[in-house]
Structures are given as structure tokens and as C-alpha cells.
Amino acid sequence: MKFIVLFCFVLLIIIQTDFGQNEEIPRKQRRKMYRRRLRKSSSPNHRSNRQLGIQQMTTVAPTARFPIVNFDYSREEKFESSLSFLGVESSYNVLPGKKGHCLVKGMIMYNKAVWSPEPCTTCLCSDGRVICDETMCHPQMCPQTVIPEGECCPVCSDTEQREPIKLLQKQLPPPQVEMDQILQKEALQPEEDEEEIKEEETEQKKETPGPRDWGKLHNEWESRGGERKQRPGEEERSAQQPQHQGREEEEEEGEEGEEDDEEDEEEDPVRGDVFRMPSRLPVPAPPRGRPCLPNGCSLSYRTISCIDVFLTQIPPLTAPEITSLELVGNSIISIPDEAFNGLPNLERLDLSKNNITSPGIGPKAFKLLKKLTRLNMDENNLVQIPSELPSTLEELKINENNLLGIDEESLSGLNHLVTLELEGNNLSEANINPLAFKPLKSLSYLRLGKNKFRIIPQGLPASVEELYLENNQIEEITEICFNHTRKINVIVLRYNKIEENRIAPLAWINQENLESIDLSYNKLYHVPSYLPKSLLHLVLMGNQIERIPGYVFGHMEPGLEYLYLSFNKLTDDGMDHVSFYGAYHSLRELFLDHNDLKSIPPGIQEMKALHFLRLNNNKIRNILPEQICNAEEDGDSTLEHLHLENNYIKTREISSYAFSCIRSYSSVVLKPQNIK
Structure with a gap:
């Protein structure tokens, strides 16, 4: 019996010993991994990776939330991911743009563009999403830190760095020639000199301060009149020890965590013939060739x-x-x-x-x-x-x-130009040479808004993809305007004087890449016919539109996705079941707010892809059970935002089945209502 108890006791001790060792190893490994990650986070390469959104991705609101702002109109997964934010809604500041681009404070950033909105923040436009990252600073182990001008991270102040730098320079190993001479002298010295050297070394070990006693050590050097002469034995060891033992100790201390570093520095004695710098003491190099700048x-x-x-x-x-x-x-x-x-x-x-x-x-x-x-x-x-x-x-x-004009030679030689912005000048079709844009073989983005154009300027580069002509005096769009711009993707013509009967039937219907048209704040009375087949995004806000003709969207492939008709004069008689024919399967956002509608437009319950519907600020009085939700169909609606406020709806009289297909009742906005 005693033997069994003794055997169990020994076995328990062995298990506890193995368990402690196995537990200790992962702990050290975790500390090493933490220290390595901390070091990497302060390195330039790692920082550049984080700028590309690999770590700590932050989406800038509202530019990356909706495709009407983030310009990604062809990828459904982008839109669905952006709508995952509850309570996020589209803005009236609708600006179509090329897919993949980002709108930041009124500026369009190309895909993969990198910029810095703040001194320590870097942002990236990634397929229409804005990803921002703040610079992570390595913690400094010194009592006083300063942030240099133009930098993000603090460094130790000059007063804290000056003394260790000086001491480090005094303890550098001697050149190879002097080392050979010292070794020769050491070989010729008698044994008595060696004993004296050992005695002096032991005394020096007792008197040498720790690595943190900078002030005491500095005063000692000053009192001795500067640099102390080293004995031969000291020089040899000081030349060897810092290169091997000192580096190994620094690496071990750096990998075991901050708490262990402080304990090791207090307990580990420092040899008198070895001067060791703290492992994390920053020693910045002085700037080279800094230019003399004005005040x-x-x-x-x-x-x-x-x-x-x-x-x-x-x-x-x-x-x-x-x-x-x-x-x-x-x-x-x-x-x-x-x-x-x-x-x-x-x-x-x-x-x-x-x-x-x-x-x-x-x-x-x-x-x-x-x-x-x-x-x-x-x-x-x-x-x-x-x-x-x-x-x-x-x-x-x-x-x-x-600017009073552009002649044939004004832009000559700029065959690499991608972006040209000439807004807010005195340009018109009369003072721009038809061959002015011919040298621009790579031009993709052209802004000519806030000028005095009455027609679309001629001679546009074949490479242009985005054309902005807002705030001009354009009255018509002829069928030859875009004959040579087969790559055009975005056309912005808001705040002009265009009427639907002044748009030629063949003006853009055959364009294969045209996805976004903005005709807001013109003189349209009907939704224009003969729209491009490839159109995904149509903005018609702020006109006098009274009617949506039947089958006007029927020829589009893959189908219109975003239609904005806010601030018009639409009535119930101006829409029927075939007004949205061709867009029932594709329409994702429909803005009909600020019109004269008295009832829910027909066909809303058949829009299978609809996410956002605005019907606020109309004259709607009743909501019938099957006008928005189809009771015969199972499954939830895709509708996530429904605005019905500022109408004449009596909310208590709404049928309990009116919104039965909507996933969350918080998505339905009914208040306030007008009283009449």
C-alpha cells in the first residue's frame, strides 16, 4: 500500500513538472510573437500594408455606404454589403460615377487612389469603398517625448537622447590597428600587471551604475575630464562582449515582454567593462540636406x-x-x-x-x-x-x-494626361478648337462644368469615360455628340436647359458602356425615351416631369437599377403598370418623393429587387394591403427602407397586412403626417 502511494506521489510530481514546462513554453512563445508583431507594426513595410486596408479597416461615412456615392453600380454584392448598416439611407446629393471610384468631400478618387485626409491618417479607394487607417506608433520608454514637425509618432526628447549618445560614442571599440598594438603589449606584460588589472576591474564592477543611471554616469565622466583610458584587458573584452553577449541579451529582453524587461534590468548585474544601451532607446539620425524654408x-x-x-x-x-x-x-x-x-x-x-x-x-x-x-x-x-x-x-x-479659350496647341504633348478639370471658366463651343482635345490619347476624366456651353463640345477624345458638363446652358443633345466616345461611362448634364424633345433618338441609345446619366434640374416634362441600353443609373430630380411613358425602360439590358424622380410633378395619371416595364426585376432604388401622388404607384409589389423606396412628401391618403406586399407570395421582401412621411395617411387605419413582407418594421417611416 505504501509503495502504491509513493508511486502515485512520484507520478504526480512528474506530471506537474511536465505540465509546468509545457505551459511555460507557450507563454514565452506568445510573448515573443507579441514583441515581433509590435516591432513589425512600427516598421515602414508593415505600415504600408496597413494603409492598403489589411488591418484596422475603417469605412468612411457616407462615401462608401451606397452606390449612389461610392460609384459601384454593377456589382450587387457591394450594394448588399453596404445596406447591411441598419438605419443608413441614401442621400439627395446624388452624383453618378464610374464603378470603382469614390467620392470624398466632393472630390472623385480613382480606384486604388491613396490620400491622407489628416496628418496621421491614410485612406484608400478600393472598388468604391473608402478604407482609412491610422498610423500606429511604437511606445517610447522614456520620460519625455516630443512629436517632430510633420511627423505622427512621438520620439524621445533631445535632452534624454544626448547623454546616452555621447556615452555610446565613448565606448566604441578601438580600430583594428590599435587593437593589434594592445594585444602585443598585453603579451609582454608580467603577471603582476595582470593581477593589478583584475583588482581594478573588480573595483570598477562595484562602482559602475546600472543602465538607467544616466545622470550619475555622465557626472562621473565629466569629473574625470572626459574619456577614461582603458586597460588592455578591458579593451579586448569591450570589443568582443557588445558584439555577442550584448546583442543576445537585448534580443532576449525584447522578446519576453515589457514586464520581464523591467525585472531583468533591475536584477541582472552590469559588468564594469561592458556598457549596454537599453534595447528600445531611439537614436534618430540627424536629417541630411534639410532645405532652408521660409517662415x-x-x-x-x-x-x-x-x-x-x-x-x-x-x-x-x-x-x-x-x-x-x-x-x-x-x-x-x-x-x-x-x-x-x-x-x-x-x-x-x-x-x-x-x-x-x-x-x-x-x-x-x-x-x-x-x-x-x-x-x-x-x-x-x-x-x-x-x-x-x-x-x-x-x-x-x-x-x-x-480661361478664354483652348487652341489647337494648348494641350499638345500631353498624351499621358488622364484627368483634366477646367470648371468655372469662360469656355464655350465658340472658343474651343475642335482639334484641341486630339493630343489627349489617355484622357479618361473631363470636367467642363460652370462654363458657357450651349451644345456638347465637339472633338472629345475617344478615350474619355466620364464627362461633366453641369451648370452650363446646353439646350440640345444631337446624334453626333458621342459618336467617337464609345468608352463613355458617365455623363453629367444637370443644371442645363435640356428638353426631352431636344434629345436626338440616336444620341446615345447605342452606347454599350454608358451606365450613368444625370439630367437633374433641366426642362424635362417626360422621362426621356431612347435611353442607352446599358443604363443602370438615371437621375432626373428637379424637373417638371408629369409622366413616365410606358415601356421606356423595356429595352435595357441588364436593366435599370437606380431611378431618382424626386422633386417633380408626377401624378397618379402619369404612371401605369407598364411605366416600369423592363425594370421590375432589376430596380433597387426608386425615389418618387416630393411629387403629387395620391396613392401608391402600381407595380411596387412586383419589384423583386427593390431595397429603397421613397414616397414621402406626396398626397397619399390610403395604403391598401397588397399595394406594397403581395400576400400570395411567401418569403420576405428585399425592401429595407420605406419612406411614407409627410403625406395624409391615417396610420391607425393601415391594414396589419400592409407591411407584412418587410423584414423589420423599423424600416418603415410613417411619421410625421400632414393633417388636412
Whole structure:
């Protein structure tokens, strides 16, 4: 019996020992993995990966929530995922756009575009979704930290770094020549000298402070008059120990976590002949070739920013490493030929909101900028496009100026230009040469809004995909307007003077890629016929539309998905069962608010893909049981947002079956109602 008890006791001890060892190993491994992740999170490569949305993805609202804003009209899964947010609704600020693009504060970002809305935030446009990421900073183990100008993460202050840096320089191992001489002297010394050396070393071990006693150690060096002469034995060991033992100790301490680091540093004695730096002490390198900047300007990475600093001329800068220059909001009048001689590698130049005039720009002002891809000259006093622009330009913005025309040579050589914005000028079909856009072989995005066009400008590039002509005086669309633009995807013509009988039957019906048309705030009385077959997104808000003709959407493939008819004059007589023929299977959003409807339009219950329906601000009085939900069909409706407020509906008289197919009653908005 005693033997059995003894055997069980020994077996229990063995099991506990193995369990403790097995438990200890994963704990250390977890700490090592945590430390490695922490190190990687502060590395530039890892940070760039996070900027692409691999970690900590944050969707910016409301630009990535709905396809009317995030421009993804062809992918159903995107829309359904965006509608998963309860309570999120579409906006009246409807702006169609090419699939994959993002709208951010009125600016359209191309797919895969990266920008920084705030100093420590980086955003990415990914297939119509805006993904933002904040820069993660590595924690600093020092009492005082500062954030350098233009940077996001804090670093230890100069006062904390100066002393350890000096001490580190004093403890560097001697050169190889001096080391050979020391070894020769050591071989010739008698044994008595070796004993004296050992005694001095033991005394030094007792007196040497720990790695945190910086002030005490610094005072000791100062009192001894600077650098102390090392004995031969010390020099040999100090040359070997920091390279092997010191590095191993630092790596082990760095991998075992912050708590273990503090305990090990307090308990582990420091040898007198080895000076060890703390493993996480930052030693930033001094900036090299920092350019001399005017007052108020800042330098961040490779960008010089001089925004609203009252400059009257372009500052003379010599900094070949700079790739971006921002001179926004100053009083610059001219650009001499030699203005950018010291910045040969500029890729982005922002001169917006100044007083630059066309005569003030030298003929060779931009000629030496062989790498320039983006030039912004918005809100200046230009009357013509600057000459001899670099052929590398991909984006040119000259909005809100006084351009009086574009001749045949104005855009010559810009065969890489993708984006051209010329809004808010004095351009018209009379002062633009028909061959002006011919050199633009790669142009995809063209903005000509807020000008004086009466017709669609001729000679548009065959490569153009998005055309914006809002706020002009366009009255008609002829059948030859888009003959050569077979790739066009988006046309925006809101705030013009177009009537439906002034749109030629063959104007765009044969376009195979045209998916979005915005004809809001024109002079339409009917929904236009002969719309493109490929149309997915039609915006007709703010007209005087009274009727939706029958079969007007019947020829479309794969079918219209978004139809916005808000703020019109639609009545019950202006719609019948065939008005939406061809769109019953595809329509996802239907806006009929702010009209003169007195009842629910026919065919709503047959719209199998409908997610969003607006009928608010009409004159509707009754909701019959089968006008929205079909009682004969099983299964839930896809409808997620239904607006019926500001009508004349008596909510207590609504049938209990009227909304039986809707998944959540919180999706139905009935209050407030008008009383009459």
C-alpha cells in the first residue's frame, strides 16, 4: 500500500513538472510573437500594408455606404454589403460615377487612389469603398517625448537622447590597428600587471551604475575630464562582449515582454567593462540636406508645404529629394523660368488659390520638371493654359480661372494626361478648337462644368469615360455628340436647359458602356425615351416631369437599377403598370418623393429587387394591403427602407397586412403626417 502511494506521489510530481514546462513554453512563445508583431507594426513595410486596408479597416461615412456615392453600380454584392448598416439611407446629393471610384468631400478618387485626409491618417479607394487607417506608433520608454514637425509618432526628447549618445560614442571599440598594438603589449606584460588589472576591474564592477543611471554616469565622466583610458584587458573584452553577449541579451529582453524587461534590468548585474544601451532607446539620425524654408513652411518626408504663409513669390529652394510642393493660398503673381530649377524631381505641384496671371508665367517655367504628374492651378487669374507643360502630366486642374479659350496647341504633348478639370471658366463651343482635345490619347476624366456651353463640345477624345458638363446652358443633345466616345461611362448634364424633345433618338441609345446619366434640374416634362441600353443609373430630380411613358425602360439590358424622380410633378395619371416595364426585376432604388401622388404607384409589389423606396412628401391618403406586399407570395421582401412621411395617411387605419413582407418594421417611416 505504501509503495502504491509513493508511486502515485512520484507520478504526480512528474506530471506537474511536465505540465509546468509545457505551459511555460507557450507563454514565452506568445510573448515573443507579441514583441515581433509590435516591432513589425512600427516598421515602414508593415505600415504600408496597413494603409492598403489589411488591418484596422475603417469605412468612411457616407462615401462608401451606397452606390449612389461610392460609384459601384454593377456589382450587387457591394450594394448588399453596404445596406447591411441598419438605419443608413441614401442621400439627395446624388452624383453618378464610374464603378470603382469614390467620392470624398466632393472630390472623385480613382480606384486604388491613396490620400491622407489628416496628418496621421491614410485612406484608400478600393472598388468604391473608402478604407482609412491610422498610423500606429511604437511606445517610447522614456520620460519625455516630443512629436517632430510633420511627423505622427512621438520620439524621445533631445535632452534624454544626448547623454546616452555621447556615452555610446565613448565606448566604441578601438580600430583594428590599435587593437593589434594592445594585444602585443598585453603579451609582454608580467603577471603582476595582470593581477593589478583584475583588482581594478573588480573595483570598477562595484562602482559602475546600472543602465538607467544616466545622470550619475555622465557626472562621473565629466569629473574625470572626459574619456577614461582603458586597460588592455578591458579593451579586448569591450570589443568582443557588445558584439555577442550584448546583442543576445537585448534580443532576449525584447522578446519576453515589457514586464520581464523591467525585472531583468533591475536584477541582472552590469559588468564594469561592458556598457549596454537599453534595447528600445531611439537614436534618430540627424536629417541630411534639410532645405532652408521660409517662415511658416513645413517639411514632411518629401513634401514641402507653404500653405497660407503670405508668400508673394515662389521661394528659391534647392532640394532634389523633394517630390511634392504645396504653395496653396498665397499671393504669388508670377512663375519665372528658373522657379523650380532646384526641385528637378517634383511629382506633385499645387499652386491653387494664388494670383498667378498668364503673362507672369515664363515660357519654360515647367519645362525642367521631367517627373511632374499632378499640377493644380485652381483659383488663379489665368486666361490661357500654360505652355510647354511636361509630357509626364497625368492630372491638370485649372478650375475657377478666367480661361478664354483652348487652341489647337494648348494641350499638345500631353498624351499621358488622364484627368483634366477646367470648371468655372469662360469656355464655350465658340472658343474651343475642335482639334484641341486630339493630343489627349489617355484622357479618361473631363470636367467642363460652370462654363458657357450651349451644345456638347465637339472633338472629345475617344478615350474619355466620364464627362461633366453641369451648370452650363446646353439646350440640345444631337446624334453626333458621342459618336467617337464609345468608352463613355458617365455623363453629367444637370443644371442645363435640356428638353426631352431636344434629345436626338440616336444620341446615345447605342452606347454599350454608358451606365450613368444625370439630367437633374433641366426642362424635362417626360422621362426621356431612347435611353442607352446599358443604363443602370438615371437621375432626373428637379424637373417638371408629369409622366413616365410606358415601356421606356423595356429595352435595357441588364436593366435599370437606380431611378431618382424626386422633386417633380408626377401624378397618379402619369404612371401605369407598364411605366416600369423592363425594370421590375432589376430596380433597387426608386425615389418618387416630393411629387403629387395620391396613392401608391402600381407595380411596387412586383419589384423583386427593390431595397429603397421613397414616397414621402406626396398626397397619399390610403395604403391598401397588397399595394406594397403581395400576400400570395411567401418569403420576405428585399425592401429595407420605406419612406411614407409627410403625406395624409391615417396610420391607425393601415391594414396589419400592409407591411407584412418587410423584414423589420423599423424600416418603415410613417411619421410625421400632414393633417388636412
